[in-house]
Amino acid sequence: MAAVLDQDGITAAALELVSKKGYDGLTMAALARSLGVAPSALYNHVSSKDEVLKLVEEDLMSKVDFGGFRTLPWEEAVRQWAYSYRGIFARHTPLISVIAVLPVTDAPQTLAMYEAVTEGFLRAGFPEKQIIPSIVALEAYIFGAAFDANAPADIFDSGRLADSTPHFTSAVRSLGPDQNNYPSDLAFSMGLDALITGLGALRVDQSG
Amino acid sequence: MAAVLDQDGITAAALELVSKKGYDGLTMAALARSLGVAPSALYNHVSSKDEVLKLVEEDLMSKVDFGGFRTLPWEEAVRQWAYSYRGIFARHTPLISVIAVLPVTDAPQTLAMYEAVTEGFLRAGFPEKQIIPSIVALEAYIFGAAFDANAPADIFDSGRLADSTPHFTSAVRSLGPDQNNYPSDLAFSMGLDALITGLGALRVDQSG
């Protein structure tokens, strides 16, 4: 029969659906409808909805910018990579629990990213043994920050319990004229700087 | 009618159910069964399954150990808090996407924690404006690390693509005798040290 469907098409349709309706709107039925096909037809090309999520994840990984590791100083490369990584997955947080536990074995785009990042760390003078833990630590931070990026502005509103949390409430108010001012971007920048400084100290050769 | 049910009982039953069957086993039907009640009866005490998750989350928050902020040097207090926080939520990752976006307004335990942590930061000499972003950054890292803690040991197995990712594959192998050795704990420790060092530098008065 004429192949109306393939994994690339499914991936593209899933991405478009997610961007329009969010992850709640990503159902097998909706996905099939957007492809003009019956839901059961999808199962000739993917084994489950989980596989659809993996396909989407791999596609997103290919969009993460790790090019700086070839051209920029290590600190700048990490920063560029981290911002790009967080920016992409902030809009795809439901995938994070999938990625964080997903073996890279069948994820070529993810592997390509790790290879480039590892090379960058080597060039920057990191001892081989420190590289994977450093990347893991950075990724943990990036994933956590991606969640944060979706928090509502009033997430730290202590409400009627403000009286019993005076120091916290005051610290929140100190952030800006708005009573509730969620500092997701500022926090990301601060923590990233701290990580870059702290991890950078592990380098043996600081010339990279 | 005799109140067989209340929010505390529901929370306790949900926690026990999760510890025995995981979050897949936490269904409204299973929860009701464990309480000897019909599923619909739950809705007299909680408005939705999401509220059950929020109740569980608050209960877990009360178990996070932030006592060090009253007694230990700032670095040690942060370390203790972070380890406790990660240890608890590593077994409850499905809650993380809920927490990260949940306003603290109706979460007294969470607020209590923030108040204590904020006080610790103040005592340690942090400028008020830096405190919330620092806590947010630490929390992002802790949440991301909680996901990591559940990764399988072979998550970095590059499989048949090992040849095309030589530096990465070698870096993974350098970690230990096991071919695939996932360094979740080591990574957490390294990143946490880096964050503590980097954020600690923001202090004005280093005596705390």
Next chain:
DNA sequence: TGAGATAAATGAACGTCATTCATTTATTGG
């Protein structure tokens, strides 16, 4: 050219969920 073999799409069906609602049951307050 024509006859399988095969890959792909269909539609009906299933089981699992969370959730709703009319009804029943037990307790409490006036």
Next chain:
DNA sequence: CCAATAAATGAATGACGTTCATTTATCTCA
């Protein structure tokens, strides 16, 4: 003691992922 109320029931609903027997179209090869 009665009425109001809080709480539990069981049946029903709709959404969802997934399966499967069946049909349909294309490809291969004699």
